[in-house]
Amino acid sequence: MPVPIREEVAAGRKTPGRRKMQVEEEPGVWEAAMKEKILRDKDLHLRILRYEPIHFDLFLGIAGEETDLSVGKLKLRLRTFLDNQGIQFYGADPGRGRKKK
Numbered sequence: 001m002p003v004p005i006r007e008e009v010a011a012g013r014k015t016p017g018r019r020k021m022q023v024e025e026e027p028g029v030w031e032a033a034m035k036e037k038i039l040r041d042k043d044l045h046l047r048i049l050r051y052e053p054i055h056f057d058l059f060l061g062i063a064g065e066e067t068d069l070s071v072g073k074l075k076l077r078l079r080t081f082l083d084n085q086g087i088q089f090y091g092a093d094p095g096r097g098r099k100k101k
Contacts, residue, residue, distance in 0.1 A: 030067075031081055037062050048087055056082075056092035 039045055041062075047054055056079075063078050064071075075092065082089050 030077070034063060034078075034081055035085075037065075051088055053088040053090045056089045059087075059089060 038048065044054070044058070059078055059082060060075065064074060067074055069077065079092055
């Protein structure tokens with residue numbers, strides 16, 4: 001049973017931050033929506049089945065249509081999704097790399 005916040009503070013525990021208090025969607029909902037969007041686009045789906053590398057920005061455009069995630073979080077989530085599905089892509093900037101010495 002969850003402990004009310006007042007008791008958590010009294011017990012010396014921190015209350016959850018703003019980020020943790022946001023309502024998160026159920027696991028797999030975003031991924032299922034992405035799969036459906038890809039399957040709806042027959043040409044894209046066929047290219048994926050042929051293991052053709054597809055530019056990351058194409059997937060970013062599909063994923064960014066109805067999301068309220070920041071661009072950085074969306075890119076990370078999308079890159080993870082594509083890797084887990086075994087979809088070949090290119091052009092995803094890896095972010096900031098190592099600093100040159």
